[in-house]
Amino acid sequence: MKRRELLGAAIGLAGVVQWRPANATAEELAAAIAAFAGGVPVRNGRVEIDIAPLVENGNTVPITVRVQSAMSEADHVKAIAIFNESNPQRDVANFYLGPRAGRATVATRIRLATSQNLVAVAKMNDGSCWSQTVDVLVTLAACVEP
């Protein structure tokens, strides 16, 4: 009976220990996105993240972000930011563009410490913010091997 209680407590504790950081990083992610948006509500849509859903090597992951926009003087994307949920830092990269970009597409290569959610947020010249979230599975994590 005692051993059962102890086991139960241990499992419960393990659950708490594992879940708390996940929630904390999710809050940090929301805070980082809110800081980028500057108080404007972030809506889903217009942004498209192109990334492999199953990543074999987290050290270099190609990612492309496209935003539906005419990229004219009257309607263009001012900034695109990529955020992650479970790396040591929430920011990945911020890109600043304008009507002279012609196309609202940027591509880079990033590191992913573990399987996690990625969020791309686009800020338009009218102040509105749009985002997309993708879930990525990583088999070999970055940052573990020296």
Place this chain on the structure above:
Amino acid sequence: MTRALVTMPATAKRGDVVEIRTLIAHPMETGYRPGEDGAVLPRNLIRRFTCHYDDVLVFSAELFPAVAANPFIAFSTVATASGTLRFSWTGDNGFTQTETVSLTVT
């Protein structure tokens, strides 16, 4: 001087969208990773990338530790007039690198 590559067409029609791909040799040391002796390796990052088209800023980026080593950045710009594009990377420990590529617009 480290090695930097800029891939883009040499000529374009006026109004065309030109795709530019840049790559630079840099470790992008995160400051979170232990080295051979177990001590954390000091942070050494490229923080900022800019592209000026005839001295007008057309694209810039802020990079964080989550950008992979040897940063690759691809973007596009509208060919407006013949001129030079200047690409600059700046980072920790006074790192700076500048590349220029000329573009002929017909």
